[in-house]
Amino acid sequence: MSGPARMLGGGAPPQRSSDFKGSAKRLLGQFAPERATLAVMGLLVLLSVSMSVLGPKMLGQATDLIFAGYIGRQLPDGATREQVLERMRNAGDGKVADMLSGMDFTPGQGIDFGAVAQVLAVVLVIYALAGLTMLLGGRLSVRAINHTVFRLREQVEAKLARLPLSYFDKQTRGEVLSRVTNDIDNVGQTLQQTLGQIINSLLTIVGVLVMMFWISPLLALVAMVTVPLSLTVATRLGKRAQPEFVEQWASTGRLNSHVEEMYTGHALVKVFGRQKESAEAFREHNEALCRAGFKAQFVSGIMQPAMMFIANLNYVLVAVVGGLRVASGALSIGDVQAFVQYSRQFTQPLTQVASMANLVQSGVASAERVFEILDAGEQSPEPAVPQRPRAVRGRVELEKVSFRYDPDRPLIENLSLSVEPGRTVAIVGPTGAGKTTLVNLLLRFYETCGGRILLDGTDMAAMDREELRSHIGMVLQDTWLFGGTIAENIAYGAQDSTRSQIEEAARAAHADRFIRTLPDGYETVLDEDGTGVSAGEKQLITIARAFLSDPVILVLDEATSSVDTRTEVLIQKAMARLSHGRTSFVIAHRLSTVRDADVILVMEDGSIVEQGSHSELLEADGAYARLYKSQFAAAVVEVD
Structure with a gap:
C-alpha cells in the first residue's frame, strides 16, 4: 500500500468489544512451558504466605502476655485467678470480671518479659523466612515471565514471516510496529507487575480466612459481609473499563502509524506544504489517545x-463486634488485635487486586491485539513433498492464469504466456494494468485464483517458496537498505560472497565508482534510510545486490527509475551483458528502457493486448505505439 493510500485508508483495527476472559485465558496459556517453574514459585509463595499469616496470631499472644502481666501485677498476691474474678462479681464489677475471664493472668505476677522476648524472636524468624521465600518466589516469577514474553516475541516474528503480502497491504507499518513493540512490551510489564502479586494476594486471602475462622467464626462472618459488595464493585468497574483500554491501545496504534508515515515522508510533507494538515492530524490522533487513556484510567482509578x-x-464492623466480644470475655485483647490485623490483611489483597485491574485490563487489551496478528490468515502451506525442476534454466510458462485482489473485481483473466530461457521480457502498460501483480504472482507473494505458473515444467505452487525465490533476483522501484556497510548491503542476498565478488557486482552495476569516492568506500555505514547517498546511488546498490545473488530469473520493477539518463544507458548495457543465460522480466513506464527487449508485452486491464519487438509493435500502430508516441511526442533523446 502506498504512503498516500495508507494515510487515507488508515489501517486502524476494527472497533469491536474485547473478549477479556478468552484473551486472559489464552495469555495464561502462554505459560505452559513454565509449569515447573511456576509450581516451585507457587510453593515458595505458599510457604511465605503461611508464615506471614502466623505472625499476627503470635503477636496477639505477646499482647496477651503483656496485658495479663499488667493486670496480674495490679491484683493481690496469694489468690487464684478464679477467686479474683469471683470477688469482682460479688463487688458489682461483673462486666470487668467478664472481660478478664478471657485472659490467662496470675494475680501478683507482673509481665513475663522472657516469654514476650521468646514470642517476638519466633515472630522475627518467621517474618525473615517469609521474606526470603517471597524473594525466591519473585525471582522465579520474573524468570517465567521473561521467558514467556521471549517466546511470544518469537511467535510474532515467525508469524510475520508466514503472513502473506496481502496482510501488509491492508495494515499500516506503524500499526504493525505498535503491536509488535508497544503491545508486547505492555504485556510484559503487566505480567511483571501483577502475576506474582495476584498469586500472593489470593493465597493470602485463603490463609487469612483460615486464621480468622480459627480465632472467631462470628467475627470472620462479619468480616465477610463486605466481600459481595467488593466483588460487585470490582466486576462492574472492570467491565466498564475494559473497552476503554482496548480503545486506548487502538488509538496508540493509529498515532504510531501516523507518526511513522509522516517521518518517512517528511520531505514530501514539506514540499507540498502539508505541515499544518499533518500537525492537525497528529493533534486529532493525540487527542483521541488522550481521551481514551483518560477514560480508561479514570474508570479503573475509581x-x-x-x-x-x-x-x-x-x-469498623470488626472493631465494634470485636470490642463487644472482648467485653463479654469471649475473646482476649490479643485475639482481637490479631483479628484486626487479619481483617486488614484480608481487605488489603482485595484492594490490591482491584487496584491492579487497570494494569490487567490494559495488558489483556494489548495481548488481544498481539493475538490478532497470531490469528491472521497465513499464506498457503508449503507442499508436503515439494517438487523441483530437474534443471533450472529459467523457462517460465503462464497457463490461463487468473487473479483478483477483490473477489468482485477481476484483474487478470486467462493470461497465457511462454518465456524461453535467457530472453528478456518487458512488460509495459498504464498504471493498474497488472504489471507488478504479474511479478508478485511469479514470486508467489500472491497465489493465483486460477490457472498455473510453471518454472521449467514444474508448477510453482508445488515448489518450496524459499527454493523458488532463491532462483529469482528482484530490484524494486522503492529501494530498501538496512543499517550496515555498503558491502554488507550488496552481499545481503549472498552472505558467503568474497570482497572481490562484491566489488565485481558493484562494477557491473556501475556503482563501484561512486562507492570509492565515499570516505570509507565499501565500509561506509548506511542507516536504514540510506542517508548520505542519493536515490540513484541507492538504486545502483540494490541492482548490484541482485547481480551478486546470481539468479536464474531477474525481475526489474522500474529498476532504473531513479538514475540519470547516462547511468540508465550504462546499466542497460551491463544488464544486457549479465542477463545472458538468464530470463529477465522488466517492468517499465519509460519505454526507452525496453526497446532492446526480446519481447515486449503490452498489458491493459490484466490482459496482454499486444506482444512483439519494439519495431514490430511500432509498425502495428496499436496500444504500444500510442504509449510510445505519448512519451516521445516532443523529441526522442538518446545518450550514447
Missing part, C-alpha cells in the same frame, strides 16, 4: 478508593 471505602467499613 476501583481503589471504592475498595478502600469498603475496607474501612469492614474495619
Whole structure:
C-alpha cells in the first residue's frame, strides 16, 4: 500500500468489544512451558504466605502476655485467678470480671518479659523466612515471565514471516510496529507487575480466612459481609473499563502509524506544504489517545478508593463486634488485635487486586491485539513433498492464469504466456494494468485464483517458496537498505560472497565508482534510510545486490527509475551483458528502457493486448505505439 493510500485508508483495527476472559485465558496459556517453574514459585509463595499469616496470631499472644502481666501485677498476691474474678462479681464489677475471664493472668505476677522476648524472636524468624521465600518466589516469577514474553516475541516474528503480502497491504507499518513493540512490551510489564502479586494476594486471602475462622467464626462472618459488595464493585468497574483500554491501545496504534508515515515522508510533507494538515492530524490522533487513556484510567482509578471505602467499613464492623466480644470475655485483647490485623490483611489483597485491574485490563487489551496478528490468515502451506525442476534454466510458462485482489473485481483473466530461457521480457502498460501483480504472482507473494505458473515444467505452487525465490533476483522501484556497510548491503542476498565478488557486482552495476569516492568506500555505514547517498546511488546498490545473488530469473520493477539518463544507458548495457543465460522480466513506464527487449508485452486491464519487438509493435500502430508516441511526442533523446 502506498504512503498516500495508507494515510487515507488508515489501517486502524476494527472497533469491536474485547473478549477479556478468552484473551486472559489464552495469555495464561502462554505459560505452559513454565509449569515447573511456576509450581516451585507457587510453593515458595505458599510457604511465605503461611508464615506471614502466623505472625499476627503470635503477636496477639505477646499482647496477651503483656496485658495479663499488667493486670496480674495490679491484683493481690496469694489468690487464684478464679477467686479474683469471683470477688469482682460479688463487688458489682461483673462486666470487668467478664472481660478478664478471657485472659490467662496470675494475680501478683507482673509481665513475663522472657516469654514476650521468646514470642517476638519466633515472630522475627518467621517474618525473615517469609521474606526470603517471597524473594525466591519473585525471582522465579520474573524468570517465567521473561521467558514467556521471549517466546511470544518469537511467535510474532515467525508469524510475520508466514503472513502473506496481502496482510501488509491492508495494515499500516506503524500499526504493525505498535503491536509488535508497544503491545508486547505492555504485556510484559503487566505480567511483571501483577502475576506474582495476584498469586500472593489470593493465597493470602485463603490463609487469612483460615486464621480468622480459627480465632472467631462470628467475627470472620462479619468480616465477610463486605466481600459481595467488593466483588460487585470490582466486576462492574472492570467491565466498564475494559473497552476503554482496548480503545486506548487502538488509538496508540493509529498515532504510531501516523507518526511513522509522516517521518518517512517528511520531505514530501514539506514540499507540498502539508505541515499544518499533518500537525492537525497528529493533534486529532493525540487527542483521541488522550481521551481514551483518560477514560480508561479514570474508570479503573475509581476501583481503589471504592475498595478502600469498603475496607474501612469492614474495619469498623470488626472493631465494634470485636470490642463487644472482648467485653463479654469471649475473646482476649490479643485475639482481637490479631483479628484486626487479619481483617486488614484480608481487605488489603482485595484492594490490591482491584487496584491492579487497570494494569490487567490494559495488558489483556494489548495481548488481544498481539493475538490478532497470531490469528491472521497465513499464506498457503508449503507442499508436503515439494517438487523441483530437474534443471533450472529459467523457462517460465503462464497457463490461463487468473487473479483478483477483490473477489468482485477481476484483474487478470486467462493470461497465457511462454518465456524461453535467457530472453528478456518487458512488460509495459498504464498504471493498474497488472504489471507488478504479474511479478508478485511469479514470486508467489500472491497465489493465483486460477490457472498455473510453471518454472521449467514444474508448477510453482508445488515448489518450496524459499527454493523458488532463491532462483529469482528482484530490484524494486522503492529501494530498501538496512543499517550496515555498503558491502554488507550488496552481499545481503549472498552472505558467503568474497570482497572481490562484491566489488565485481558493484562494477557491473556501475556503482563501484561512486562507492570509492565515499570516505570509507565499501565500509561506509548506511542507516536504514540510506542517508548520505542519493536515490540513484541507492538504486545502483540494490541492482548490484541482485547481480551478486546470481539468479536464474531477474525481475526489474522500474529498476532504473531513479538514475540519470547516462547511468540508465550504462546499466542497460551491463544488464544486457549479465542477463545472458538468464530470463529477465522488466517492468517499465519509460519505454526507452525496453526497446532492446526480446519481447515486449503490452498489458491493459490484466490482459496482454499486444506482444512483439519494439519495431514490430511500432509498425502495428496499436496500444504500444500510442504509449510510445505519448512519451516521445516532443523529441526522442538518446545518450550514447
